[in-house]
Amino acid sequence: MSADDVEVSRWRHLLINRFVLVPAAIALAVVVWNIYVSTHNHGVITGIVVDPAGRSVPGATVVLWVLNFTTYVEKTRVTTDSAGRFVITDNDSHNIRLAAEKPDIGRSPRIPVRLYFRAQDIELREPLVLSGAS
Amino acid sequence: MHRYPRWPIHLILVGVSFVMLVPFYWVLKTSVTGENIFAYPPSVLPRAPHPFYYVDVWYYIPFARYFLNSVVVSTVAVIANVALNAMAGYALTRSFPAKRFVLLLFLSCMMVPFQATIIPAYLITGKLGLLDSYWGLALPQCSTIVCIFVFKASFDAVPRSLIDAARIDGLAEWRIIWKIMMPLAKGAIATNVILAFIWSWNNFLWPLIVTRSADMQTLPLGLARFLSYQEDTTGALYAFCIMVLAPGILLFLLAQKEFIRGLTSGATKG
Numbered sequence: 001m002s003a004d005d006v007e008v009s010r011w012r013h014l015l016i017n018r019f020v021l022v023p024a025a026i027a028l029a030v031v032v033w034n035i036y037v038s039t040h041n042h043g044v045i046t047g048i049v050v051d052p053a054g055r056s057v058p059g060a061t062v063v064l065w066v067l068n069f070t071t072y073v074e075k076t077r078v079t080t081d082s083a084g085r086f087v088i089t090d091n092d093s094h095n096i097r098l099a100a101e102k103p104d105i106g107r108s109p110r111i112p113v114r115l116y117f118r119a120q121d122i123e124l125r126e127p128l129v130l131s132g133a134s
Numbered sequence: 135m136h137r138y139p140r141w142p143i144h145l146i147l148v149g150v151s152f153v154m155l156v157p158f159y160w161v162l163k164t165s166v167t168g169e170n171i172f173a174y175p176p177s178v179l180p181r182a183p184h185p186f187y188y189v190d191v192w193y194y195i196p197f198a199r200y201f202l203n204s205v206v207v208s209t210v211a212v213i214a215n216v217a218l219n220a221m222a223g224y225a226l227t228r229s230f231p232a233k234r235f236v237l238l239l240f241l242s243c244m245m246v247p248f249q250a251t252i253i254p255a256y257l258i259t260g261k262l263g264l265l266d267s268y269w270g271l272a273l274p275q276c277s278t279i280v281c282i283f284v285f286k287a288s289f290d291a292v293p294r295s296l297i298d299a300a301r302i303d304g305l306a307e308w309r310i311i312w313k314i315m316m317p318l319a320k321g322a323i324a325t326n327v328i329l330a331f332i333w334s335w336n337n338f339l340w341p342l343i344v345t346r347s348a349d350m351q352t353l354p355l356g357l358a359r360f361l362s363y364q365e366d367t368t369g370a371l372y373a374f375c376i377m378v379l380a381p382g383i384l385l386f387l388l389a390q391k392e393f394i395r396g397l398t399s400g401a402t403k404g
Contacts (some may be wrong), residue, residue, distance in 0.1 A: 036287075069194075094189050095189075114184070114186040115189070
């Protein structure tokens with residue numbers, strides 16, 4: 001075995017062991033997660049508002065509440081477009097609630113939405129369903 | 135060849151291990167479900183688990199800052215423990231006047247609880263100007279008598295002829311420690327690393343006394359602060375516990391082989 005082989009073997013022994021590989025894997029996961037977070041934290045929430053029959057509702061008001069330490073406080077209001085879609089662009093919380101209302105059609109229940117990090121960009125999977133108008 | 139079958143012992147050990155792991159499982163389960171711990175009948179399997187209590191903990195308090203503080207203090211404590219305890223342990227393997235008295239002094243000091251010495255420790259730290267600093271947080275944890283004896287036991291197991299040969303070759307005492315003794319005492323090093331890390335990581339009383347600003351607090355203090363802030367936080371509280379415990383458990387799992395070897399080195403001779 002040459003001196004170079006001995007040197008390579010020593011470096012391999014130093015670097016390829018569980019005390020190096022496990023922290024390195026954790027560090028890599030942290031870096032990847034932080035890159036993902038930094039590219040998906042614009043605070044954009046999108047979704048759709050529908051009536052009990054499933055038709056989109058234009059002109060409905062969608063209200064965003066954010067957790068203020070122990071209670072939820074209203075953060076912003078937006079109005080749905082002609083296709084019943086809404087876009088909120090200034091969410092800075094990880095623990096929010098959303099609700100929609102339109103005087104003629106009714107209001108939706110206030111739904112809790114949990115995010116994996118603050119200001120996470122999301123599109124709601126389920127629409128906000130208005131109901132209860134007399 | 136064993137005289138008796140070993141499977142009954144293994145079966146008992148598996149059962150005991152299971153009982154020991156139940157509290158950890160319960161904490162982990164509650165951290166992902168947030169269910170009431172007093173619910174009856176209790177659910178064994180988690181219902182609708184989710185990771186959001188961990189997210190809450192991350193944002194409710196400055197977790198990253200506390201984590202960084204704990205990592206810095208524990209790293210200083212671990213490095214100082216390995217270096218200082220190795221030197222002290224090596225000294226105790228040598229012959230010198232009043233060695234028995236020093237050993238007796240060390241053993242008797244082990245019986246004095248830290249709470250009894252906390253006022254002089256605080257005054258010394260204050261005189262050194264280290265209050266509310268990383269060095270001040272780590273200072274009383276930089277050497278522990280138990281770990282000195284772990285090194286001593288490990289060094290005692292090294293043949294005297296090896297040390298004599300190194301001395302004849304012209305090595306100074308400190309080089310004998312780092313070049314000859316330390317490579318042969320990996321178990322003792324692992325034991326020192328794990329014990330120093332866990333003791334430093336879990337220390338509550340000393341950081342409570344020596345820190346003044348919120349930015350210098352460590353994770354155990356963060357846990358107390360978290361409890362004082364929040365109500366109805368079963369899930370988040372347990373998630374916090376998991377986040378505090380995880381580094382220590384990971385370190386133990388990584389070094390458990392060396393740790394056990396270090397604890398048992400010197401127990402048998404020949």
